Amino acid sequence: MHKEPKHISQNKPKSDLKIALCFILPSLIGVGIFILIPFLDVIRRSFCGAMNGQFVGANNYITVFNNEAFKLASKNTIKFIVVCIPLLIVISLALALLVNSLKKKNEIFKSMFLLPMAIPVASVVLLWQVIFNKNGLLSAGIEKLGMAPIDWMNSDWAFWILVASYLWRNVGYNMVFWLAGLTTLSESVDEAAMVDGANGWQRLTRITLPQLIPNLFTITVLSLLNSFKVFREAYLIAGQYPHDSMYMLQHLFNNWFMSLDIDKLSAAATVVASVILVLILFLQKTWESED
């Protein structure tokens, strides 16, 4: 047996570049054709005029950043993400801790809370309309309390309705992630702390939560990913031009696309893509320095 050569190759990092390429290439070609290469064209267009295609420098970017609709949509989108993601993470963690404390019989609750993610948006649109219409269920409820009915989707409440809808749909999936993390924790440390006289809150914040941190990256990324999908609800309920409080970047992009403002759209797409790229790099850095 020639053990030695194998030993040497283990010392320096072994690269499987050729084999890896065989596996990745199909996907890479697809991604290249449909996104990466055309995106280079989008970046080029973001510096060109819409009509004649002449180089206009940063003009499109200046137009976009001065555009009132863009300001409103960015503000709303950022607000939505900043409100929703922490809310979703905390609520789903609380639920997971509750469900986990049951030990037995918690399977049923997993299914119960996961189910909303399977319900198609188109199926619930009618129901949402009936609930949030001026003459709808919610207005009927507050009228009983002596308040005037509200046209919810055309008020500042619209934003919060989207938040609620996002939470309803996504809380179960996140909860399952937390639960998976919770089941891998060792109980002996927890029990030792209990013997040492640590109370429930101390054990939670000092022992349980720190061990769950590795799960946070995946949970945050998936929560962010799903936060962009509320556009479906927003669009199907309120159409292209909803109430100002829920006018998102997705609406704006859609409307610019319809009116063929490719120059502005290219600049805005480049901006949003850069922000997402920076965000993901930042998240990655944060989590890598954790351990």
Add this chain to the structure above:
Amino acid sequence: MKRKVTLIILAILSVVAWLPLWLLISGSFMPVDEINSTLGPVLNETEGFARWPLFPQYLDVRPYVQLLLDSPEFFKMFWNSLGMVIPILIGQLLLGMPAAWAFARFKFSGKKILFTIYIALMLMPFQVTMVPNYLVLDKMQLLNTRWSIILPAACSTFPIFIMYRFFKAIPKEMIEAIAIDGAGPFRTYIYIGLPLGAPGIISALVLGFLEYWNMIEQPLTFIKDQSLWPLSLYLPNITTDNLGIAIVASVIMLIPAILIFLWGQTYLESGISVGGLKE
């Protein structure tokens, strides 16, 4: 005692989570005249407030019969949806499984950068990739065909992210044991990777089905011809035309999604704890 309180809290929250589904199902059996009187204030703008009873006055299956026997366009859209979702999922698996395997099990230079790009692409909302997609589809003359939906979606990097975590969780020893038997990387992938990573593959399939069964933005942008639209985009249009079958149609659209979900939900949970991007 504490357990009881927890159970009560969870039960109340579950009811809240389930209420919409219950209302839809009970509503689908409501007789048409009952719908008109209870939902009239919202849909026909009659006086008063809408109500949505928890139980219909009596079970009426006529809306179901009407939809199933008398609405050819509904079925056309239903098949349109399947005709997009199934090829998308097949494409995602063919492209995604080997890529996810490579990210999870091979060492090569540039892997980290490439994987970061893949995650960033997965996070891009449709509206950002819409223009690049549009430019290519226009060049390929695929706009206004179902391939304009299928091809870009098949290249999505999301299933790779999902499967990666499951492939990564397969113990090294298990793979090395096989590798010693002289199997090359391809046989290892097919005989070890795919069977052991099956929960991840099913997870990706379930999430993919729910995603594309729900598709709104893509067909809205790339398909002008309404007869090619999937159900998810067409359904909201039924409401105004025919209230009686609108709720029934909502329920029927829901059935495949729920079935797939029930079939695959245990796989969504297993292997999920392997997070992060650890090398």
